[in-house]
Amino acid sequence: xxxxxxxxxxxxxxxxxxxxxxxxxxxxxxxxxxxxxxxxxxxxxxxxxxxxxxxxxxxxxxxxxxxxxxxxxxxxxxxxxxxxxxxxxxxxxxxxxxxxxxxxxxxxxxxxxxxxxxxxxxxxxxxxxxxxxxxxxxxxxxxxxx
Amino acid sequence: xxxxxxxxxxxxxxxxxxxxxxxxxxxxxxxxxxxxxxxxxxxxxxxxxxxxxxxxxxxxxxxxxxxxxxxxxxx
Numbered sequence: 705x706x707x708x709x710x711x712x713x714x715x716x717x718x719x720x721x722x723x724x725x726x727x728x729x730x731x732x733x734x735x736x737x738x739x740x741x742x743x744x745x746x747x748x749x750x751x752x753x754x755x756x757x758x759x760x761x762x763x764x765x766x767x768x769x770x771x772x773x774x775x776x777x778x779x780x781x782x783x784x785x786x787x788x789x790x791x792x793x794x795x796x797x798x799x800x801x802x803x804x805x806x807x808x809x810x811x812x813x814x815x816x817x818x819x820x821x822x823x824x825x826x827x828x829x830x831x832x833x834x835x836x837x838x839x840x841x842x843x844x845x846x847x848x849x850x
Numbered sequence: 851x852x853x854x855x856x857x858x859x860x861x862x863x864x865x866x867x868x869x870x871x872x873x874x875x876x877x878x879x880x881x882x883x884x885x886x887x888x889x890x891x892x893x894x895x896x897x898x899x900x901x902x903x904x905x906x907x908x909x910x911x912x913x914x915x916x917x918x919x920x921x922x923x924x925x
Contacts, residue, residue, distance in 0.1 A: 706877050706911070707902045711865045711895040719890050732892025787892070808861045815865060815893060819857045822887035826880075828855065841861040850853040 713815050717787040727782050732814075735821070736789065739813035740767045740780060743806060747771070755779040757794035765792055769806050778803045780810065809842075816844040823848035851911070855884070865895060870903075870911050 720730035727733065744751045752768045755777035763779060770777030776799060779792040791810075793803040816832065823830050828848030835843045851871040858866040867884075869877035885895050903911075 706869045706872050706908060707881075707900060708866065708868045709881060709900045710898045711867070712898055713863045713865050714894040714896065715892055716894055717892040719892065730892060731890065735891060789892075811863055812859055812861055815859045815863070816857075818888050818891045818893040819859065819865070821891060822884055823855060825887055826883060843861070844859040846857040846859065848855045848857075 713811075715789045715811065715814060717782055717789065721785075721787050727784055727787055730787065732818075733782070735817050736780070736782070736810075736814060737767070738817055739810050740769065742813045742817075743809045744769055746809065747806065749774070749806070752777070755792065755794075758796050763792060769810075774799060774802050774806075778806050812842070812844060816846055819846045826850075853880075855880070864898075 715732070715736075717727050717730040717732040717736070719732070720727055740751060743749065747769075749769045749771040752770065753766070754762050754764050755768045755770065756762055757776070765779030765781040767780045768777045769780075776794060781790050781792060782788070783790065791803075791807045793799065793807075795803045820830050820832055823846065826848070828850050831847045831849075833845045833847075835845060837843050853872055854868075854870040856868045856870070858868075860866075867881070869880060872880060888895050
């Protein structure tokens with residue numbers, strides 16, 4: 705028999721923490737880095753380590769994404785004790801849409817990279833494809849054949 | 851028939867995974883293995899629905915596979 709499952713995905717980097725290591729040593733840390741850079745390339749954004757709030761105050765984070773049309777930026781930080789991934793942005797003043805779009809893309813990239821790596825680890829031959837959907841936006845298709 | 855796993859990842863954290871070509875209940879074991887690996891990588895996949903394929907869907911998959919084999923023989 706074969707089946708179709710649907711899931712809701714959540715990101716939490718706990719593998720290294722459970723082994724008494726730092727969160728930077730988690731396999732998900734490198735994947736998150738890849739997901740951030742892929743989003744930057746796709747949306748023509750800069751990757752850094754700080755964002756600014758409405759008053760111009762600097763807030764440090766593990767990664768930040770900003771661009772000419774979004775100079776305040778959105779930050780991504782991983783909680784060192786729980787492994788929770790948090791997106792930080794002062795979206796006041798009309799930045800909700802762009803901040804939400806960046807967040808969705810980073811998460812989507814992360815999920816796609818994780819699925820591809822997991823399938824490879826199970827010895828599947830993996831192909832990845834992006835499909836633009838007029839209503840649902842971009843979809844990423846990952847196919848593994850054994 | 852080759853064992854295939856197709857994942858469709860949407861923009862709102864929704865993931866649809868289709869398992870094809872697995873004999874018996876082995877697709878559920880593979881789904882558990884995949885879920886475990888994803889968790890190690892920091893991705894927690896919370897199941898929303900699990901739907902076994904209908905006999906018609908499985909027959910269609912097998913039919914498609916047979917057609918593909920024919921194409922190879924003719925070329």
